Amino acid sequence: MAAQSPALQLKRSDDVLKAAPTLKSRLFQIFMQTAEIQQNYSRFQNDLQSLATKIAELEGEADEHNLVLSTLTEVLVEEPDRKCFRLIGGVLVERTVKDVVPALQTNRDGIRKAVKALADQYQTKEKEFDTFKSDYKVRLVNA
16 A cells, blocks of 8 residues: 655644544434433333322322211211311311211212323323334443
């Protein structure tokens, strides 16, 4: 092979120097895209975790309502005018069993609807997350 002339070598090194800012710019763009993907991944995880926590909290409340309703339903049959106490907004109020049971049933039904809506929202978010992971070819790396 023939040796390259010094002028040709200089021209090539000038091209490298001229390309360096473009290369830096491109590397910076790649870094920013990667950082943005990581932020979106974390956001999806946090959103799913928040939804799961809220669903669990509401399911616990629904279970408590069921427990109270099962107890009060027996009392409702035997003594509908029996006194019971209910906590409303931090204030303990005296009511009768026949007044409290329908309110508790309405609350329980509302909680169930909220749980269903949150579960649907969770599934939708999970599908979006799966699509995101497949679009960006995200895979977990063991640290």
